[in-house]
Amino acid sequence: MRAANHGDVDSALRTIDESHAGQLRDRATLDAVATAIGVLTQPSAGGSLELGAAWTIGELARRLGVTPATLRKWERTGILDPTRDRFTGHRRYDGADVRDAELAHLLRRGGYLLADIAPVLAQVREAGGPEPLAESLAAWRQRLTSRSRAMLTAAGHLDDYLRLLATEPQH
Secondary structure, rough: OHHHOOOHHHHHHHHHHHHHHHHHHHHHHHHHHHHHHHHHOOOOOOOOOOOOOOHHHHHHHHHHHHHOHHHHHHHHOOOOOEEEEOEEEEEEEEEEHHHHHHHHHHHHHHOOHHHHHHHHHHHHHHHHOHHHHHHHHHHHHHHHHHHHHHHHHHHHHHHHHHHHHHHHHOO
């Protein structure tokens, strides 16, 4: 409003455009997480992981169709945190690690940067897995919808105000 009051309509409109672009990014992230969570909560076509079983880096890389170097990079960026075999020092991936790797792989294929994936995985871990996080997606979607509608209303009011300014005689 300050920009509009000072006659800088371009700045006011740019602020609105940036806000809408941010909403679009948030909605795309929500959709990607919802898709990934949906995939993760379905029985896996790649074979199930037995309770207590551990996968080697090569096994997990083959399951995902990536290289072991990719998994090591994901570990360096904090996306994965496998345990190490006490005697050999080799990485061992448990069920939660496999879930995290599958989610990371889905998000990477969706074009997400590694830096953006780590916080999503942190949310999955905090929620206790994909199922509890899936339950919170509806609330997240509702908050986005409410914010988008409020932004549309505000944009309409700004448009009314700008029309009013354009019709007032200039001093």
